Amino acid sequence: MVVGAEFQIPAIEFRTGSPDLDRGTEGWYQLCKKVREACETYGCFQVVYGKISRKIRDETFGLLKELVDEVPLERKQKNVNPKPYHSYFGPCSQQSLYEGFGIEDASNYDSVESFAQLMWPDGHPYFCETMNTIVKQMEELNNIIWLMIIDSYGLEEKSESATMSYKTLLRMMKYMAPSSEEYRRGLHAHTDKPASAIICEHQIPGLEIAGKDGQWIKLSLSPTSFVFVVGDPLMAWSNGRMKAVKHRVMMNGDKDRYSIATFTVPVEGMIIKTPDEFVDEQHPRLFKDFDFMDFLFFSFSEQAKHIESADQIYTFASLSPLISDQNHAHVDN
């Protein structure tokens, strides 16, 4: 079942230049509260963020279209990375509408340049500048949201247990139009394996999140919005307070959908550890400490193929196997 416009996730505005974005002000703490409530109730929210301009969004998607349409498949397939979810995926039998590219550490200009040199003989400097700029802006937005999460739990002073070194993975996606009124899957239902994600779509909707009662909610986003999504590691870090929301992309009609997403990928060796502040008698510790990269590899392993996406974190790191069934509703893919 899909529910349409009658229900939407919260939209939280981060006004450019507003003192609300200065850490420690009253407005800041009001935003912290909204962010925390949205992440705990829905596992995601829309952030209205005009600081990333319409112009750069349009330029980004123009370049993504050029990449998809003009670069030959042999070159696209050079976008490889041993880390799961970091490489090129072309349309395949399970996901015939989806095409996606990955750039690890994309807020670093050199990473974008290395990618572009594989795709274009001249290394396409305009592509590099534009992608690197939008990723840096999305990373800045992500840093604000993470600080708000930390402050919303009063963990400002506990910086060692709350800070995390990460690299930003950029994924650039195209979902082909099914060219019919038929409703078809663009991306399978999943919870995100990186700590969190920020999604930016271009004009064509398609993202859906799983609601409490197993229904799918189609998101309708404003052109200045981004969607922040809680991933499994952030859920585990918060001792299950924040929800890792299941989501998917569904397509219909005759227009292709383009989107980009920046993922918070903890660096090699980062241990996800629930701070003691999240644990008390009513909230026993749910997860053991785990190495993020081991979890990422596990969730893309043969063994994990047989485990539902949202259950993988419980199989990998739960202290009590029973907990998984109580914590999330099962919905069909």
Ligand SMILES: O=C(O)CCC(=O)C(=O)O
């Ligand atoms: O393209 C989208 O809107 C969603 C992408 C997504 O959920 C993912 O890549 O994990």
Ligand SMILES: [Fe+2]
């Ligand atoms: Fe996702």
